[in-house]
Amino acid sequence: MQSDEPTAARPTTYIEAMPVRGRISRAQPKGLPIINLGYNELPYGPTPAVAAAIEATGHRVNSYGGPGCDGLRAALGKTYGLDPESLICGNGSEELLDVIGRSFARPGDEILISEFGYIQFQMVAHRAGADLVKAPETDFTTDVDGILSGVSDFTKVIFLANPNNPTGTVLPLSELQRLVDNLRANVVLVIDLAYGEFTGEDYCNAVHAMAQGHDNVIVTRTFSKAFGLAGLRVGWAQVPAWMLPGFYVTRGMGSVNNMAQNAAIAALEDIDLVRERVAEIVSERDRVALALRGMGVSATPSGSNFLMVTVDGQGPEVTEALVEYLFDEGGFVVNRTREAGLEHFMRFCLGTPEQNDQLLDCVQAFVGQTVV
Template identity: 45%
Template sequence: MTLPHAYFNPPRRLPFVLPTPPAGKKLISLAINESPYGCSRKAWAAAEARFGDPNRYPDPSSADLRRAIGEQFDLDPEHLVCGNGSEELLDVVGRMFVRQGDEIIMSQSGFFQFAVVAARLGADLRRAPERDYVTDVDALLALVSEKTKLIFLAVPNNPTGVLLPVDEVVRLHQKLPPTVVLLLDLAYGEYLDKADLTRLMRYGAEHANIVVTRTFSKAYGLAALRVGWALAPDWMTPGLNLIRGVGNINAIAQAAAAAAVTDQVFVDRVVAETTAERAFMARHYTRLGLHFVPGFGNFLLTRFPDEESRSAAKFIDFVMREAGIWLRPVGEPGFPNWSRIGLGNRVENELLIGLFERFLK
């Protein structure tokens, strides 16, 4: 049997393993961009209530969840598709439009999962160079060919956290052939200016070759439950629903997410706290002479000194040993001595800054 070429040339990175902290220390996770602020009490209560009936399958259409999302954001529930995290939906969109030998385009330092989707499908992945870590629309457009089927674009980007202005997103779309699907990954959309987020969502809803993906894993604090959703044109949703897993979101997750989306007061508070902590960490990084990329997510991409004794790998080992803090190196190409450091709460962030001071001295 001949296997697709991607099987022989997978992305050069293994799945991470949740570490065990040193004896007597509690794991502090700052490695995978989780929220340190828990979830809405409404979501918690809804999850508890649904857990009382675990012998019943979940609604395979996620009707209540889609209805809640639609009411909150003034969207037609028939244009919404729910997934086991937004990552499942990236894969579903890829499987709908891409075949072996087709092309997928992404920005040079785009979300690693975009490359994983290409590898699974046996697609040719093309990465567009960036300008100061920001997506270059002209570079993306220069790569478009007859084989291009899908462009992945995260706003804000992960792992850099940088933001492509909405006008540039619109310009990219307007210059694309109608046969190319533009997927806007707004996993960190809640951290955008609300006017920008609203404009992106409305623009996506108006065009037949745009899919917008969102998640409950970040600002909503439901990472453990794995719930995401996509806004897609009506001609596309039947196919996406056919390709996704049947009953792909468990019943407890559906109930929690449907309640969480109604509690925007909680989300606003999380975003405000995160913004304050990002500014707090940026001030200390600057004081310590650390290079970082100013971003808009719940993390800061941080570069370490080019000295073996003060490298990212050494610091990652140091903070785990000293305080049970979990960090990871950046696996994306072009970041050999960087770490994408998640923003914790103030106590966790002060602890990390103190460890930075010790380590850099």
């Protein structure tokens, strides 16, 4: 039997394992098709322009994408009114978060996040060997005073997902501005707008404007959510100019492949259809949250494409039973939120209206036979 204890004859790793959140992986007992609502993906296929770009690029997979993503940055600049020279692209926004963490944090430094901040922020700190500090939230929402109070002499980076994952809550622009105005200039503030489109374009534009002129504020975005390109992994960030040379050293060379770049450019060409899809998801989010409330299942206020919900007055064991029931009776895979303080919640993204109706029927049946 092989021992897990390190030996002189075995290489030493500096990265320790972290607990992995479990998702149901057994066979669906009724043979139903699996409806995976656990990854916050968009339920739609590629737009016409994206499908055409993927097909065309498929004949040129022998070619790398341009390492600087020049065409994509130009398209982003045109769409959002930003200087392409202030933008950098990556293999999903997760790569860029990792680039930021490795650029500014080392063992002995601190990375500060809100209490229920995005799990990838914790992983970035773990990889860098930095100490993770969590600031308390108010009503599952980032508390600016808590963040500012958590800044110490060792704080190097603040990661703030807005809307947040897994809670879905959104910090008002006035509070975000207060954070920017009162933060020390030598602390990097990263505002992650992965779900920003589901809060609104005006909100996103205001955040980008807020970041301009600050040498310590970064805004990260992604094509994985609103644009439905999760399988191609394309992210981007608005970055102070002085940081960019170092980021290109830290980022993988040519990390956004040729197909991903062309698909992302095409998605921007289909922006009107993207907006229509976002509007449908937002409408479904409000409809489903209201319907659940009528069943005694409450959702935290969400500005994203997902809902974090709990059965009113019930504990984690009922939530776990609901997760299993949704899979066994409807084929739904949802996300367990097992972070300390969120054990009685689960999270799922919005699907098509038909899928959402099926999920509501399953929840209604569960509540009817389980909750007294």
